[in-house]
Amino acid sequence: MITEQSTLTDVAYAVSTALHRVKVTSVLTAGSAATFYAPEAYQSLDLDFVITMRGEDGGADALRALGFELHGQFYRHPKTRFTLDFPRGPLAIGDDVITKWSTVRRAPELLHVLTPTDSCRDRLASVLFWNDFSGLEQALAVLRAQRRRVSLKVISDWCQRERQGAKGELFLSRARVKRGSKRG
Amino acid sequence: MAQVDAASALFGNDTRSAVLVAIRLLGQTWASELALLLGLRLFSVQRVLAAFEREGVIVGRKQGRTRVFSLNPRYFAAKELDALLWKLGQVDTGLQKQLSATRRRPRETGKDAA
Numbered sequence: 602m603i604t605e606q607s608t609l610t611d612v613a614y615a616v617s618t619a620l621h622r623v624k625v626t627s628v629l630t631a632g633s634a635a636t637f638y639a640p641e642a643y644q645s646l647d648l649d650f651v652i653t654m655r656g657e658d659g660g661a662d663a664l665r666a667l668g669f670e671l672h673g674q675f676y677r678h679p680k681t682r683f684t685l686d687f688p689r690g691p692l693a694i695g696d697d698v699i700t701k702w703s704t705v706r707r708a709p710e711l712l713h714v715l716t717p718t719d720s721c722r723d724r725l726a727s728v729l730f731w732n733d734f735s736g737l738e739q740a741l742a743v744l745r746a747q748r749r750r751v752s753l754k755v756i757s758d759w760c761q762r763e764r765q766g767a768k769g770e771l772f773l774s775r776a777r778v779k780r781g782s783k784r785g
Numbered sequence: 786m787a788q789v790d791a792a793s794a795l796f797g798n799d800t801r802s803a804v805l806v807a808i809r810l811l812g813q814t815w816a817s818e819l820a821l822l823l824g825l826r827l828f829s830v831q832r833v834l835a836a837f838e839r840e841g842v843i844v845g846r847k848q849g850r851t852r853v854f855s856l857n858p859r860y861f862a863a864k865e866l867d868a869l870l871w872k873l874g875q876v877d878t879g880l881q882k883q884l885s886a887t888r889r890r891p892r893e894t895g896k897d898a899a
Contacts, residue, residue, distance in 0.1 A: 686893070734882075735888050738885040
C-alpha cells in the first residue's frame with residue numbers, strides 16, 4: 602500500500618509488482634533508477650517506467666487499483682508526491698537497445714530496473730548528448746553505491762561507440778581515481 | 786569560485802580561466818548561467834565574455850532574448866585551445882561539480898522539476 606511515508610523505492614516496487622501481476626513488464630529507468638541505487642546522493646520525484654511487454658489492458662486498471670489516476674500524461678496518487686510516467690519505448694541508451702535488466706525482489710514484491718552499469722550509462726548520456734553535468738555526478742553516485750556491480754569497460758566501450766570518448770573519460774578518470782584510492 | 790588552478794595564470798585571472806573552461810565543458814552557455822554556476826557577479830561575467838568576444842576567442846548569437854556563447858571555431862588556434870581547455874576541465878573536478886548545479890537535459894512538458 603502506498604502511503605505518505607512511501608519512498609521512491611516503495612512506490613517502484615508497488616507499481617512494478619502490480620503491473621507484473623497483469624503480465625505487464627515495466628522497467629524502472631532514468632533518474633528514478635539512479636535514486637533506487639543511490640538514494641542518499643540523488644532524489645528523483647518521478648518514476649519513469651518503460652513498458653517492454655504489455656498485457657491486455659496495458660496495466661491501467663492495476664494502476665487505478667493502487668490509487669493512481671491519470672492526469673494528462675502522468676499518473677498521480679493522492680498520498681505520495683511521486684508521479685509515474687511511461688515514456689515511449691524501446692528501452693534504449695543512446696544507440697543501444699536494452700534487452701536485459703535487473704529483477705530485484707523484496708518478498709512478495711519484485712522490481713525490474715536498469716542494471717547499475719546501464720543506470721550509470723543512462724545518467725552519463727546527459728553529459729554525452731546535452732553537456733549536462735548533473736548527469737555526471739549522478740552516474741558517479743550510482744558507481745559509488747554499486748561499485749562492484751558497475752562495469753567500467755562496458756561504459757568505456759559504449760562511449761567509444763557513441764563517438765564521445767573524451768566526455769566518457771570525464772567519468773572514467775574520476776571513477777578510476779576512486780577505485781585506485783580504495784585499493785591504496 | 787572554481788579552482789582551475791592550472792589555468793589561472795594562462796588566461797589572465799581566475800575568473801577569465803573559469804569562464805573559458807566552463808564554456809568549453811558546457812559547449813554553449815550564457816552570462817546568467819555562468820554567473821549562477823561559477824558563483825560570480827553577472828556584471829563580472831558579462832565583462833569577461835565581452836572581452837573574449839572582442840579577442841575572437843568566443844562567439845555569441847541571439848537565441849530569443851538571450852545571448853548564447855560558444856568557442857569560436859574560426860579562432861586561429863581553435864583546435865589547440867579546445868584541447869587545452871578540455872584537459873583543464875577534465876582535471877578540475879571542483880568545476881565539474883559546480884557545473885552540475887543546474888539541469889541542462891530536456892524535460893518533458895508537464896513534468897515537475899525534481
